[in-house]
Amino acid sequence: MRSFSKISAFVSTTTLIATLALPASAMAVELSTSSPSYGDKVALVHNDYGKEVVVRGDISIDELKKMRDTISEQSRQIEELKRSSGSSSSSSGKEIDELKNKVKEQDRELDTLGRQVEELKRNSGSSSNSNSSEISNLKQKVNDQDRAMDQLKRTVEDLSRKVK
Structure with a gap:
């Protein structure tokens, strides 16, 4: 300058x-x-x-x-924005990847629990009392994980919008 x-x-x-x-x-x-x-x-x-x-x-x-000072200040602000947006988008990208992996893992767990529930339904004819409580517990777990997955999906979508 x-x-x-x-x-x-x-x-x-x-x-x-x-x-x-x-x-x-x-x-x-x-x-x-x-x-x-x-x-x-x-x-x-x-x-x-x-x-x-x-x-x-x-x-x-x-x-x-005054024009020189204004241009200098605007240049400084632009550089600051470039630095801050670059670092926040990379950290947000990492968080999004971690959340996506967590969602995939929970999807696999839900599939496993769903198969177990179906198997219990087929086998429930012989011992209905103990099986029905196990089925209720499993259904509760599935419902809890469904809610947790919905929450994670919303979080991933929010972060995706912020990164864009």
């Missing part, structure tokens, strides 16, 4: 070059060795029907400084 003194030197040099490029009869600019102040306007070279002339611009040195 340029400092104020570099901007001033650039403006002074530009003014000097523009002034020297004009014929002696057209010079209406007086050169000074004093430093510019913040309220000074920037001089511009303007083509006026084929002649290069120096005109006073509408931008002051303090406005240039």
Whole structure:
């Protein structure tokens, strides 16, 4: 980034070059060795029907400084956002993968429990009392795991939306 003194030197040099490029009869600019102040306007070279002339611009040195500071701050914020969004999306991606693996594992457990329930139903003709309590317990476990899986699926969907 340029400092104020570099901007001033650039403006002074530009003014000097523009002034020297004009014929002696057209010079209406007086050169000074004093430093510019913040309220000074920037001089511009303007083509006026084929002649290069120096005109006073509408931008002051303090406005240039404010623009530079604003751009610097916005650049810093953009870089900060890039860093923070990159790290959060990678950690969220890892969490999503872990939750997906957990859901798959619970799906397998549910399949196993479902097969056990079906087997118990087929075998329930011989001992109905003890089997019915086992079946009730298994049904309760299946229902609990169904609820847990629904909760995990909602969590995975929420995280997926946040990552996008």
